[in-house]
Amino acid sequence: MQPNLEPIILSRTGTMIAHKSFKIIVTLTLAFVLLPFFAFASANKVAEESEEKEFNPTDMIMHHIGDSHGWHFFGSGDNSVTLPLPVILWTDNGLVSFMSSEFHHDTEGHHIVEKDGQRFVNYHEDIYQLEEGVEAVEFDEEHHPLNASKPLDLSVTKNVAAMFLTVILMIWFFFGLASFHKKKAHAPKGFNNALEALVLFVRDEIARPQIGEKKYMKFMPFLLTVFFFIWITNLMGLLPGAANVTGNIAVTVSLGLFTLVLILVNGSKDYWKHTFWMPGIPTWVKPILAIVEGAGIFIKPIALMIRLFANITAGHIIILSLIGLIFILESHGVAGISVPFALFITILELLVAFLQAFIFTILSALFIGMAVEEHEHH
Amino acid sequence: MDLITPDFGLFFWQTIVFLVLIFVMAKFAWKPILGGINNREKSINDALASAEEARKEMQNLKADNEELLKEARAEKDAILKDARELKEKIIADAGEEAQAKADKIVKQANESIEREKKAAMAELKNQVATLSIEIAEKVVRKELSEEKKQHQLIDKMLDDVTLN
Numbered sequence: 001m002q003p004n005l006e007p008i009i010l011s012r013t014g015t016m017i018a019h020k021s022f023k024i025i026v027t028l029t030l031a032f033v034l035l036p037f038f039a040f041a042s043a044n045k046v047a048e049e050s051e052e053k054e055f056n057p058t059d060m061i062m063h064h065i066g067d068s069h070g071w072h073f074f075g076s077g078d079n080s081v082t083l084p085l086p087v088i089l090w091t092d093n094g095l096v097s098f099m100s101s102e103f104h105h106d107t108e109g110h111h112i113v114e115k116d117g118q119r120f121v122n123y124h125e126d127i128y129q130l131e132e133g134v135e136a137v138e139f140d141e142e143h144h145p146l147n148a149s150k151p152l153d154l155s156v157t158k159n160v161a162a163m164f165l166t167v168i169l170m171i172w173f174f175f176g177l178a179s180f181h182k183k184k185a186h187a188p189k190g191f192n193n194a195l196e197a198l199v200l201f202v203r204d205e206i207a208r209p210q211i212g213e214k215k216y217m218k219f220m221p222f223l224l225t226v227f228f229f230i231w232i233t234n235l236m237g238l239l240p241g242a243a244n245v246t247g248n249i250a251v252t253v254s255l256g257l258f259t260l261v262l263i264l265v266n267g268s269k270d271y272w273k274h275t276f277w278m279p280g281i282p283t284w285v286k287p288i289l290a291i292v293e294g295a296g297i298f299i300k301p302i303a304l305m306i307r308l309f310a311n312i313t314a315g316h317i318i319i320l321s322l323i324g325l326i327f328i329l330e331s332h333g334v335a336g337i338s339v340p341f342a343l344f345i346t347i348l349e350l351l352v353a354f355l356q357a358f359i360f361t362i363l364s365a366l367f368i369g370m371a372v373e374e375h376e377h378h
Numbered sequence: 379m380d381l382i383t384p385d386f387g388l389f390f391w392q393t394i395v396f397l398v399l400i401f402v403m404a405k406f407a408w409k410p411i412l413g414g415i416n417n418r419e420k421s422i423n424d425a426l427a428s429a430e431e432a433r434k435e436m437q438n439l440k441a442d443n444e445e446l447l448k449e450a451r452a453e454k455d456a457i458l459k460d461a462r463e464l465k466e467k468i469i470a471d472a473g474e475e476a477q478a479k480a481d482k483i484v485k486q487a488n489e490s491i492e493r494e495k496k497a498a499m500a501e502l503k504n505q506v507a508t509l510s511i512e513i514a515e516k517v518v519r520k521e522l523s524e525e526k527k528q529h530q531l532i533d534k535m536l537d538d539v540t541l542n
Contacts, residue, residue: 152386153385154390154391156391159388160392160395164395174403177407181410181413181415185414185418199408199412221400221401248388249381250387254389254393257393313381
């Protein structure tokens with residue numbers, strides 16, 4: 001797949017830089033928080049042992065926050081407990097699919113899976129299609145595969161599976177509430193009541209004030225779905241062994257695009273006029289403002305997608321870094337500090353999970369509200 | 379699968395799944411839920427409005443009652459006042475009438491006394507006249523017992539006749 005290659009090269013180099021900054025962050029945290037306590041125990045050990053047995057915190061963290069083709073719970077190598085997920089590839093010869101377990105937990109590109117006369121390897125969770133007679137994928141200096149191509153990967157990955165789980169939960173929760181409403185007219189009790197309170201929260205605190213009484217109803221399905229999808233996914237992501245769905249840029253790009261499409265489709269005449277030919281200002285300023293406002297249309301959803309992605313990923317990285325410290329320092333004692341810290345951050349993440357869902361939804365509502373607003377003539 | 383490169387497969391699934399989710403939820407969850415909430419809110423509002431109306435009606439009724447009570451009280455007062463006036467009037471009238479009757483009776487009595495007095499006077503006069511005649515008779519009889527004196531009277535009488 002030629003078009004996909006360029007971003008991969010870019011991101012590879014980007015990841016290199018990212019790897020370094022991860023190390024710096026982890027080391028700094030370590031230096032400030034833990035070294036005073038564990039200086040004696042650890043300083044020598046790290047130097048000695050890092051050579052024999054490599055623990056790479058960056059790889060560990062990237063592995064945890066990244067997507068993968070199987071849902072790994074615990075253990076390593078052949079002993080690991082992993083839920084196999086379907087790998088679906090669109091190759092030059094059509095669709096190819098097999099279970100991720102056929103890679104036998106290999107992510108280094110060693111184990112070759114043969115299917116319909118095509119051979120695939122999993123190299124760092126990227127699936128490559130090997131050329132004829134090739135036994136291992138080779139890369140040039142810029143991580144360009146030399147003897148393999150990259151088929152379009154439509155696999156049901158860990159993130160997709162986690163997304164399905166959120167969908168199932170949402171359907172279970174809200175179909176239950178809906179069937180209650182179909183049957184009875186009075187207020188629900190218990191869990192349904194909590195759900196209803198949240199629905200009302202989205203309606204009364206987000207949709208109505210931002211979009212306005214007249215038009216909010218049209219956007220309620222989107223706002224409710226996006227709010228509960230993000231929130232439930234965020235919460236699910238905090239469970240041990242769960243996927244980092246909302247902290248994945250592909251997911252947030254998709255969500256941001258939904259908001260963008262809604263803005264573009266529902267923008268009123270006034271909105272476009274105010275964007276590209278702002279009334280009430282000197283004519284020579286208008287083109288300048290049109291450029292700024294035009295860029296703003298796209299910057300708004302981009303800000304949305306980056307905010308959600310960065311916040312959720314950052315939370316995961318902090319927790320993983322704190323836990324990783326135990327392994328970096330090779331000392332059980334560190335757990336006494338990093339586990340409570342990680343617990344504290346996890347509790348904070350519970351708040352962030354709600355907050356980010358709320359912010360994404362309210363900003364989407366705000367942008368939509370700005371787009372559909374009918375201005376009064378000044 | 380890198381951190382900041384959107385992975386097409388995941389993007390594809392997210393978009394499809396989310397799009398389907400929006401429509402499914404809109405049709406089978408959000409619509410009945412929001413509809414139900416709306417209906418309930420409407421019925422609550424209606425109930426509140428009707429309660430308010432009932433309260434107002436009640437207040438009106440209470441006000442009406444008060445008015446009625448006030449009127450009744452005023453009427454009672456008026457009746458009492460009338461009654462008192464009537465009483466006083468009756469008393470006054472009765473007094474006057476009694477006075478008039480008394481006056482009349484006194485007048486009649488006076489008149490009757492006057493009449494009786496006159497009658498008594500007349501009888502007295504008659505009695506006096508009779509007595510006078512009897513006295514005169516006795517005097518005359520005594521006078522006429524002597525022959526001389528009889529002649530004298532005849533003469534005198536005859537004189538009187540001739541004069542006539």
